[in-house]
Amino acid sequence: MSFLDIAKALIPLLLIVGLLYGALLFIKRYGISVKGKKSSAVSIDVISTQMIMPKKFISVIRVEDKLLVLGVSEQSITLIKEMDKTFEAETKPSFGTEKNNFLDLLKKNLGMK
Numbered sequence: 001m002s003f004l005d006i007a008k009a010l011i012p013l014l015l016i017v018g019l020l021y022g023a024l025l026f027i028k029r030y031g032i033s034v035k036g037k038k039s040s041a042v043s044i045d046v047i048s049t050q051m052i053m054p055k056k057f058i059s060v061i062r063v064e065d066k067l068l069v070l071g072v073s074e075q076s077i078t079l080i081k082e083m084d085k086t087f088e089a090e091t092k093p094s095f096g097t098e099k100n101n102f103l104d105l106l107k108k109n110l111g112m113k
Helices: 003-030 086-091 102-110
Strands: 044-053 056-063 066-072 077-084
Touching: none
Parallel strands: none
Antiparallel strands: 044 056, 056 066, 066 077
């Protein structure tokens, strides 16, 4: 096997890899999605997720003007409860904006100054 045979095999390989890399950069730059349109039509936000068992979670999701409480496991996603968005404003904790460290909070709760 000579150098010319190796070069004949590597040149097409490098050309194909370069074309694939160029296509990847083009797609990233111009934002072409797989479905053909951007997914900004529906607003979906994950508000909170809490693990209750290994590979089992409870998640609160905001979809448009609804809050959904979902049970998520490895095999399925189950709707537990659907609430209006107004419920979220009522249940938010009213903590101060100040950030205390653990020692300050412990002293405060123990009645120490």
